[in-house]
Amino acid sequence: MNKTSWHVLSNGEYLTASSKLAMALDEADAVLIGVGAGMAAADGFTYAGPRFTQNFPEFIETYRWLDMFQASVFEFENLNEEWAFFSRFVDLNYMSQPLGESYIRLKELLKGRNYHIITSNADNAFEKAGFDKNKVFDVQGKYNLLQCSKGCTPKRYNNEELMKEMIDRERSMKVPDDLIPYCEECGAPMELNRRNHTDWMVEDEQFFSDQKLFHNFLDSYTDKKLLILELGCGYMAPQVIKHPFQQLAENRQNALYMTVNLKDYRIPPAVRKRSIWLQEDIRTLLENVQKEQQIIKMKTYETEQ
């Protein structure tokens, strides 16, 4: 197989973005999908705007935070206040997160295809949309899990009941002392399972088993046409998805690197010839691909009659 084996690369120049994606999906033997904050934002799961201001008004008044990202890395003075913030944060971004239409569309588009997803989002979007959890690798942690802040033990703990109780019993931006979680092994404060500024987080058996499934997928399609599809991955942590994806595309001559992003991120020269940048809103793009596929299905049906 040679470099020009992707028709979408050799003949797709004048196609619309949605036709390019549809064509690439149909041509691919397997699809590797990287999902970042841009995908969540496409369905309105943003860290700024009304979603932020309506849920944290007293915090914003006190600390003048600009968005939920700034808030989530804030140095709180005490754990009572820290958990008052994070219990609401977990509720908003995990427990009460509504179903995302783009995730449903993505699931439909992937039906019957060989695929695997790696996501830097720690929210509930894939579970909510009913994705097979064996096909989704949450590489940056999960908001519904706790870890020992010292990482003394490779365990992660579900936090949902605790978060609910915190929300019920929070008063004046503080949760009571008896709800503050401490590590049962070493006594250090617990925290949400997510990577810190040094890229560290607790990884447990479940994490390693998810990681193994991800690597198995990659190993299964080494000499096949692999579509490497990036949905809304920015430059917040390019070492997690973007750079490994570009490296993979460079190493595999049969791979096509397709990145969907409104911003123009630099694509390394070695990959550029086998890459397609779709400067599209993810929600609109997935909607259009679905529409086109429905039209194709209808036409096929008419021809068969």
Ligand SMILES: [Zn+2]
């Ligand atoms: Zn500990």
